Each structure stands twice: as structure tokens, then as C-alpha cells.
Amino acid sequence: MAERTIVPFGDPILRKVAKPVVDFGERTNKIVDDLVDTLYAEHGRAGLAAPQIGILRRIVVMDCGDGLLELINPEILKVDGEQVGPEACLSFPGYTGIVKRYNYVKIKSQDRRGKPFTLEAEEYLARCIQHEIDHLDGKLFIDYIENDQLYYKQSKRKVNVMEVRRMTFQNVQN
Ligand code: ZN
Numbered sequence: 414m415a416e417r418t419i420v421p422f423g424d425p426i427l428r429k430v431a432k433p434v435v436d437f438g439e440r441t442n443k444i445v446d447d448l449v450d451t452l453y454a455e456h457g458r459a460g461l462a463a464p465q466i467g468i469l470r471r472i473v474v475m476d477c478g479d480g481l482l483e484l485i486n487p488e489i490l491k492v493d494g495e496q497v498g499p500e501a502c503l504s505f506p507g508y509t510g511i512v513k514r515y516n517y518v519k520i521k522s523q524d525r526r527g528k529p530f531t532l533e534a535e536e537y538l539a540r541c542i543q544h545e546i547d548h549l550d551g552k553l554f555i556d557y558i559e560n561d562q563l564y565y566k567q568s569k570r571k572v573n574v575m576e577v578r579r580m581t582f583q584n585v586q587n
Contacts (some may be wrong), residue, residue: 415447416454417466419503422577425585427504428551431462431469434485437527441472445483445525448474452481458503460541462548465504473545477538484522487546491519496536500544500554508577511562512554514540553581 420426434441444463452461452474460475471486494516501509518539521531534542544554555563555578563574 415450417447417451419451419461420465420467421506422502422504422553422555422581423583424504425583426464426467426469427548427553427581428585429464429469430551431464431471431549433471434523437485437523437525441470441485442525444468444470444472445474445485448472449481449483452476460545461503462545464548464551471549473548475541475545477541479538482532483525484520484542484545485525485527487520487522487542487549489518489520489543489546490531491517493517496540497559498540500540502544502554504553505555505577507566508555508572509564510554510558510574511560512540512557513559514543514557518542520546555581 448461451466452458459477463470463472473484475482492515495513496516497513499509500512516539517535519533523529555574558574561571561574563572565572
């Protein structure tokens with residue numbers, strides 16, 4: 414049981430592509446456990462991807478109100494519709510932005526033992542899944558802000574999306 418430190422934006426690891434999990438043993442178990450502990454360490458956390466705790470593996474955990482979901486090597490199979498709404502990220506403390514996402518997704522994934530499954534989701538859960546899978550490909554929610562609608566804390570004042578986006582690319586080497 415270990416809560417891990419969440420990597421804030423500006424760290425180049427958030428822009429890297431995570432590697433697939435091939436070993437479903439003790440090491441993967443430990444990463445999933447740490448992600449779950451970190452997710453539940455504070456009330457209101459909806460999702461967390463392994464790169465956000467400094468591990469470049471394709472693992473995400475989320476609880477969007479319907480219980481814990483652990484996704485190993487998740488892949489989107491099908492999408493439909495669209496939704497526009499507020500989104501936040503644990504690597505961007507205090508920021509909220511308006512982001513357009515697909516309203517429906519169907520994914521395939523594996524559980525922590527490697528067993529494959531498929532899942533369909535709509536609305537908020539579909540949004541969470543897209544946000545978290547993006548993390549595995551080095552994509553961040555600020556890449557999709559609608560009409561520069563990015564806000565900091567409770568202020569109604571917009572912050573400069575380009576400036577924040579630029580900061581996420583600092584120190585990134587290919
Ligand atoms: Zn995030």
C-alpha cells in the first residue's frame with residue numbers, strides 16, 4: 414500500500430508514450446495497487462494513469478462514481494457522438510477546461526491478471542476513459558481546450574492555453 418507523488422505538468426514524462434504491459438506478475442500488481450492507493454488518497458479523484466506517477470506503462474485506474482475500474486493495455490475500438498464539458502487533471506492542480514470528447518466509447522482492455530474484456534461507456538465515464546487513455550500516448554486535456562476555455566481555481570478569468578501547453582513541452586526530447 415503506497416500513495417505515490419503525482420507528477421505535475423512540465424515534467425517531460427507526461428509527453429511520452431507508455432509501453433504495453435507484458436508481464437502480469439508481482440510488478441504489475443504493485444503498480445496497479447499504488448495507482449489505486451493514490452487515486453483514493455484524496456476525495457474527488459476520478460482517474461490516474463501510470464505516467465502520472467512516473468511509470469511509462471499502459472495502466473490506468475479510475476472511479477467515476479460507479480466503482481473502481483482498472484485498465485491494463487486499454488484500446489478504443491469504437492466511438493460515437495460528442496459531448497462538451499468541463500474536465501480537470503490531477504497533473505494540473507487547480508485547472509479546469511472545457512473539452513470536446515466522444516459521448517460513447519467501446520474499449521478492449523485486460524485486467525491485472527491479463528484477462529481480456531470489453532467495456533462500453535457513455536457520458537462522464539466515456540470522458541474519463543478517453544482522458545486516461547490519452548495519458549498513455551503523451552496527450553493531455555489542455556491539447557483539446559474549446560475556444561481557449563481554460564480556467565484556474567474558482568476565478569472566471571481564462572488563463573492562456575498556449576502558455577500552459579508550451580510548459581508541458583519543456584524539457585521534452587524525442
Ligand atoms: Zn489527467
